[in-house]
Amino acid sequence: MSRPAKATVDLAAIRHNYQLAQQLAPNAQALGVVKANAYGHGSVAVAKTLEPLAPVLAVACIEEAIELRQAGIVKPVLLLEGVFEADEIVTASEQNFWIMASGIEQVELIANAAIAEPVTVWLKADSGMHRLGLTDGQVQQAYARLSALAHVNNDIVIATHFAAADELDSDFTLQQINRFASMTEGLKTPVSLANSAGILAWPQAHGNYTRPGIMLYGSSPFAQAQANADQLKPVMTLASEVIAVRTIEAGETVGYGRSWIAQRRSTIATVAIGYGDGYPRQMPNGTPVFINGQRAPLAGRVSMDMITVDVTEIGTVNVGDNVELWGHNIPLNEVASCVGTISYELVTRMPLRTPRLYINATTNGAAAV
Secondary structure, three states: OOOOOEEEEEHHHHHHHHHHHHHHOOOOEEOEEOHHHHHOOOHHHHHHHHOOOOOOEEEOOHHHHHHHHHOOOOOOEEEOOOOOOHHHHHHHHHHOEEEEEOOHHHHHHHHOOOOOOOEOEEEEEOOOOOOOOEOHHHHHHHHHHHHOOOOEOOOOEEEOOOOOOOOOOOOHHHHHHHHHHHHOOOOOOOEEOOOHHHHHHOHHHOOOEEOOOHHHHOOOOOOOOOOOHHHOOOOEEEEEEEEEEEEEOOOOEEOHHHOEEOOOOEEEEEEOOOHHHOOOOOOOOOOEEEEOOEEEEEOOOOOOOOEEEEOHHHOOOOOOOEEEEEOOOOOHHHHHHHOOOOHHHHHHOOOOOOOEEEEOOOOOOEEEO
């Protein structure tokens, strides 16, 4: 029998969340963002799920795009960070990878490329994120330079990225929208502004292409409740099983560093999952897990391969009982908040040791990877 720790990935939920992105921005085309191993969910499996739905897939870099091509994905793939060397443009031309140009240096690499097939280019405008992107004067200059070239397709897209779209009480997103409009004034070209938060909460930013990321994986980008985000379906369930149950007396301690002290006679369940499986070591005492239909608190420091849980209040617990760390019963965002991070980090750090079990690919069958 194999170790019970696993991450179940519901591909039907991926499809639902993508379709929600389309419904919320019906006049835009939604990309399928599968960078960072599809946010830890498995880029190939997720890309194959999205390929019949999405006109374009998106990754961070050319290595991620090549992985999709080698797996048989044929849809265009946008390189969100663009290219870093001139020979990558040749590969992009051959493989139908679209290139994001985020600076004058990348614009010049594309302009000077010697390629047989033209490439599709997106230009990134810095409307206020101040991380990557062309400045006010550079946008128009770069657009004019590239649109005059025979080896650049004439459907150049201009994009930007929001810094605070997840902050619903901030007006900075409106400032970015207005600045972007000024930067692109007079250009008859498709635009892309909206990430997940933009799709869900800023309809004036939907543009021609949207870029749903974390929402595809069932997690809200907002700290508070938001009506559209409440329609998302969780995708990943991280689960394992109880491998031992013991009773300890008041005053006894549990785990490394003796950080948890029993205040009464307590029942402790040991679960086969730890930071080696993607459950962070920093999780504090009291973080909820789900056992036998009830919540129970983490008790003691997370080890590499195991955690311990105080199950005193939930009745009989036996070896082999299922334990959910996050999923349908313990929201991913809640777990992230317990450790002072965001859902993005938890799922993207999921290691290869934790097998992904894919369900609802096209039927109710399952396959492990």
